[in-house]
Amino acid sequence: MQDVEKEMMLIANAGEARSKAMEAIQAAKFKEVDRARTLLAEARVSSRTAHKIQTSLLQQEASGNKYEVSVLLIHAQDHLMNAITVIDLAETIVDLFEAS
Structure with missing residues (x-):
């Protein structure tokens, strides 16, 4: 993978991770805690992928x-x-919504 391609993949995966985390907050806000937890798990997968790219650099x-x-x-x-x-x-916000 070329350096620019790595950088673009890092951006794409990190952006996906952030988006999933924000979706998780919205899901928790509407008491959809199971969905929020699923979205957080997806966010962590994308974050790990981005982190692996960063590590390779x-x-x-x-x-x-x-x-x-x-x-x-x-x-x-x-x-x-x-x-x-x-x-x-x-993660903290989802926990707070779940506890309320």
């Missing part, structure tokens, strides 16, 4: 292959960090 650089930092890579990293944060928050 890190390993590439750690092995001595210089990796050019581009705006696209920065954007991809931003998407992944946001996805992880939203998933963490969504």
Whole structure:
């Protein structure tokens, strides 16, 4: 996989993870806790896929292959960090809706 392709896949998977987490919050808001939990599980799968891509980029650089930092890579990293944060928050919000 080419570097740009990796970056685009990182963006796509991180974006999918964030979207699923946001859907989970909406489902919990409407007392659809089982659906919310399913969406969170799907979000974690997409997040793990994105993280594996990120790890491959890190390993590439750690092995001595210089990796050019581009705006696209920065954007991809931003998407992944946001996805992880939203998933963490969504899990807590779903728990709160479930307990209420």
